[in-house]
Amino acid sequence: MAITMYDLAGTEAARRFSPFCWRAKMALAHKGLAVETVPWHFTEKDKLPTPNDGRVPVIVDGDRVVHDSTAIADYLEQHYADRPSLFGGDTGRGLTRFVQNWTETVLQVGLVRLVVLDIWRHIGPADQDYFRKSREERFGASLEEVVRDREARLPAFRASLDPLRRTVERQPFVAGNSPSYADYIVFGAFQWARAISEFEVLAADDPVRAWRGRVLDLYGGLGRRAPAYDEPPPSPPPHAGEGQGGGS
């Protein structure tokens, strides 16, 4: 039986933008586990299976309910230990926490100040009231004020990605030659921005963008199947033997 996952959605049910839900979806795919997602909205607290903490992701696996993305990753690693590891052992798990803490104190903090108003635009009226009130209290400013100078802040945001950039310039994934849960944590943050905002946070030639493309390609392009803003228009397939290299 497939695992069920409650997944944050916008007004369009297909628009899935929670960074924490993306972590869990990629972890399930990494383990090769089938999942059926249930679109869920911020204010539907009473629709979640118990126990929960009022947020998603929550998964239901047979008679087990697990909530919180970190707990879900630990659950999957332990209960599906014979499948590809999310952490690569105890040291990998410990270091994944550092990547998570960087993502949550630097990357997501920087991103939210670029896209928070776009999130508000994509959610339904009931969620909009909840979202605006809770976020404006957190920022001490209106959502419009938070994003107002985002163009001016973009260079500093991009500079803050230096540790990530240098890493994925020198190896294919954050975790080395193959992706692990640390990649999904970082990816979840970018997927959040990408699903909800037309504001392109990464320059076209940024190695971070190339890495994001590699993660989007994983598991049959799982990350590309949700509506997003940054996809280039499909180009016709090149003729066989036509040169692909070089820029013009």
Added chain:
Amino acid sequence: MAITMYDLAGTEAARRFSPFCWRAKMALAHKGLAVETVPWHFTEKDKLPTPNDGRVPVIVDGDRVVHDSTAIADYLEQHYADRPSLFGGDTGRGLTRFVQNWTETVLQVGLVRLVVLDIWRHIGPADQDYFRKSREERFGASLEEVVRDREARLPAFRASLDPLRRTVERQPFVAGNSPSYADYIVFGAFQWARAISEFEVLAADDPVRAWRGRVLDLYGGLGRRAPAYDEPPPSPPPHAGEGQGGGS
């Protein structure tokens, strides 16, 4: 036969302050390998064994010469594979690169602007000329100008440690329950500041400082044996049964 390591020293031969040499010394201790260090100064390029790139650390292990701290860690992991692992596997090695890139683009960049003038004060006259010239070219400012407003910049520096702080608040080491090479990379940066400057970069109650203390305690207090500035005066041992908890 013990491994020989060329180790950056100040005017006092015992003052060892290279962050990269600290990485290598801790890695050697982690592997349980005996080492004899040779104090070396910035301008003694011709005293290094070949091959080298004019910098330390360089180690000599029998008839092998290995230079560059990252190459040394990889060498030790491969050639002493039966001893405790520095990385805990491929994922751990990949994620260690992220910690290294954070250390080199955030932590060391922040630290050098706090302590660079103190480094200059601790090295010999020949090294002082070389050091001032090369660093002032890099900064585009005199060493005095670089550190002038360091008190004002301290809060931002401490805030930049959030990913590290949150990690070592929640687990004993950067790598989890036990230390690995990622811990030594971060530790090397703090040891550099600590060996060369009386300027305390960490608040007394900072969890990062408690973590640094745990790493200083490793391997018989290896990191404490070098001259440093931040050691509290030795306090008398508490009477047996005297309460240790609580603050006053």
